[in-house]
Amino acid sequence: MFRTRRLRKTENIRRLVRETKLSVDDLIYPLFIEEGKDIETEIVSMPGIKRFSLDRISKELDEVIALNIPAVLLFGIPSKKDDEGSETWNDNGVIQQAIRFIKKNYPNLYIITDVCFCEYTSHGHCGIIYDNDVDNDATLVNIAKQSISHAKAGADMIAPSGMMDGTIAMVREALDNSGFLDTPIMAYSVKYASAYYGPFRDAADSAPSFGDRRTYQMDAANRDEAMRKATFDDAEGADILMVKPALSYLDIIRDLKNNFDRPIACYNVSGEYAMIKAAAKNGWIDGEKVMMESLLSMKRAGADIIITYFAKEVAKLL
Ligand code: PBG
């Protein structure tokens, strides 16, 4: 008889044949930075995650450093919005200040910035509106301005998340022309129009005020299209390809892993976090175990890097 159970007999043999391991080296921790003073607001639908103003964020960063988490992904919440999101390229904007603050006080922490507009536009869309839709090419110009402003402030890596076509080529050229030849780009290559973003939009105050994002984010039904989009980002020079959300899209993560010679990242998004937290709070699941199993499944699917709100909790358990 074929006996596959022989190699499951004890924890020691299971350790020896274990194929996938989670490591703190894999983790990126997202941070919400709000413009203003004395702000430390818990996000109701994301227990344990807060919006901080810069003067209150040191405790959080100390923890990230102590846990040896290599990188943070910054999201800004500005005090004023307009229809273009012009605060995004203000060299003294909330994110630019945050980058300088972190670089000065935590020089060893790797800083990745999310480049988008939805937290900064009065209409909540990820770019400039023309004719009731986001105008791709007009938005590209502003993506370049925002990226350069982040790089000038000291960002280590740029992560454009708006799903505009031509973004990676545009950002690469803009960075290169400004002397940032060595600043890598993490492409939100395959970003689906997903209901799993709900809690984030509360957290970042970025819900669209009309319509939805289905003219720029991908249809959840599509797998071939994911390859097409990743192929373009790869060709345009993305250094890392990302899939978002993670758990419902493990097949896409594996497709990218098998087809591209680039590190693959996935974004374990707010709704995935909220579901586990809510069920655990009710005593319906073992939150810690489900968290570890979920993140492990992302690695098994092929993710080299996981962006997750669980980063601190996971790091404590590893
Ligand atoms: C938008 C953006 C989104 C997230 C990060 N940046 C999604 C959206 O609102 O469409 C979601 C992250 C999460 O849910 O954790 N540029």
Ligand code: ZN
């Ligand atoms: Zn956006």
